[in-house]
Amino acid sequence: MTDRIPDTSRLNERLSGFTSYCGIVFDDLQSDRCLISCPLRPELLNPAGNVHGGLIATVLDVASGLMALQADDWSHQIVTQNCSIHYLRPAAGERLWAEARLIRRGHRVCVVQADCYCSADGRPSATSIYEIAYL
8 A cells, every 4th residue: 555645626526426415525635544524504404403314424434435445545446335333412513524544454345433523512423434345
């Protein structure tokens, strides 16, 4: 593995589809850590006014996937093989962010831990472990 780290502004230009709709942006990418965020809009909230659990799962998945790509030096396509998400508390505020950290990079699978935070209190709203398969 090399430390070839893409420019996050170029990564943001490549966003499309659901990720783009959510407003997710790549904020920081290092060899062992990835940080993404998204501004919260009314349509991303649940009826109680908190962040929808599906959006939390999405930011965790995107951050974990980006970390797996970085760990592989962007050599393969990836797919989420398995994940375990623990929702800890409701998320609210103006911004949601996720931080992913590399746990282990194997030949065919990468294990990543990702945590999700909200701007209302900065405390973790969810924590997860992702297994990302290299294709």
